[in-house]
Amino acid sequence: MSKKSNFRIALIYDRINKWGGAERVLLTLHELFPDAPLYTAVHDKESASWANVFNIHTSFLQKFPFATKHHEWYPWLTPLAFESFNFDSFDVVLSVTSADAKGIITKPHTKHICYCFTPTRYLWSHYETYFPDRLSRTFTRPIISYLRKWDRIAASRPDHYIAISETVKSRIKKYYHRDAEIIYPPVEIPKKTVFSDLKRQSLPKNYYLVVSRLVPYKRVDIAIKACNELGLPLLIVGTGSDETRLRSLSGPHIQFIHNLTDDELAWYYQHSQALILPQEEDFGLVSVEAQSYGTPVITYQKGGGTESVVRGKTGEFFYPQTKDALKKTLKTFKKVNYRPEDCKRNAREFNDEKFKTNMQLAISKLIHS
Structure with a gap:
């Protein structure tokens, strides 16, 4: 399944500065599309050595102080970072996201598919968890209001949504008013079954x-x-x-x-x-x-x-x-x-x-x- 595609495809991800389930998905997509470049807001090479297999393109945020480790310091600039990319040379772009990567802008000849882990968590489904008290909600209200407006606009840009679960499909419908199909994320099934008893x-x-x-x-x-x-x-x-x-x-x-x-x-x-x-x-x-x-x-x-x-x-x-x-x-x-x-x-x-x-x-x- 790793044969070269007959279309030009790019991958887009929110940020490359950690390791987890989303990053495993990206590596599987790399096996599927080994020639696809990976676009992202910031890339922290020290904490994301797993990404060395990709041809990575970062946004202007990469040059901002501490942005690679603390992207959350620049929430009002991250939308602009993704809007600044140009995808005119691609037939397909696949945004892999739980935040801002879906906000890229493409021309009509470039199809945009969003593989959505969840609508932006701190803006929607888990807002009260991130901002549990009145003081934090009052203090952040202007930026949250701006980001929610942008997030709704960004959510209208993909041509097609794919959700990672029924749960996420329901959230996409509720918060973005978009339909989605479901493709469950990949899990590497272990071939090895016997492990050391050192622990x-x-x-x-x-x-x-x-x-x-x-x-x-x-x-x-x-x-x-x-x-x-x-x-x-x-x-x-x-x-x-x-x-x-x-x-x-x-x-x-x-x-x-x-x-x-x-x-x-x-x-x-x-x-x-x-x-x-x-x-x-x-x-x-x-x-x-x-x-x-x-x-x-x-x-x-x-x-x-x-x-x-x-x-x-x-x-x-x-x-x-x-x-x-x-x-x-x-x-x-x-x-x-x-x-x-x-x-x-x-x-x-x-x-x-x-x-x-x-x-x-x-x-x-x-x-x-």
Whole structure:
């Protein structure tokens, strides 16, 4: 599926300065379109070595002080950065975005497809999480008002939307009034199934696992509070701006872990009782990743997690989004009730070859429409 395309295509992404599920999607798209350049607002080479395979084009923001690491300091300029790019030499542009990349401007002969992870989170679905009090909302009202107006205009520019889940499709309809088809993001299914036991001696028995960026909307605090009160060991893999606060909430059974290799993370997945997803996921890549190693998932019963977990077979749901609801599920959860092969079989439904095939078909259909 990596053969050269018979059309000229460019990829556009919000910013290249971290590693996560969206970045895995970009690498899969690179396998599909190896000659496609990648346009972005800023590129931090130190924190994004994964992007070395791309021919990267950055905007004027790249030259602004600290912009590569702190793009959020220039929210009013980011829309202009994407509008400044010229795509006249391309037949297709594919914006991969949860923010501003959809705002590029193309001429009629260039088709624009938006692969949308979610409508801009801090402007719409999670506005109250980002701005939880009256003071923050009052202080940011002018810039948020401007950005919402621009975001609605930008949302009208793609010719076609592809959502990563039913959840995101509904948000696109609600906030942008646009229809979308669904192509689930790719998950690399592991070929290796046996991993080193180097970590075994330092880990508690029967631990639960959270793998997440540590930011407020991920609601890792719910998992911490539930496990604190039940006395259950919880390992949290990830970093982020909310880490200090989350550590302050944690009791003696909670551990924070950084800088794991892929093999080490796989071992943590395999030996955990379950992965806990306390947030409303756009899709839930880590949910599928956990299942690919035979590990069941406990997820909040709202959002994309409900699309990647089969209740009673590969995991369980909890509702509402409270520590008490999660505690109730944890009290009755037993890993032996979930067959690893069922989890792995479900994960294979989201493999990268299926993603490549569906994406190629969607692009070809739009080109020839």
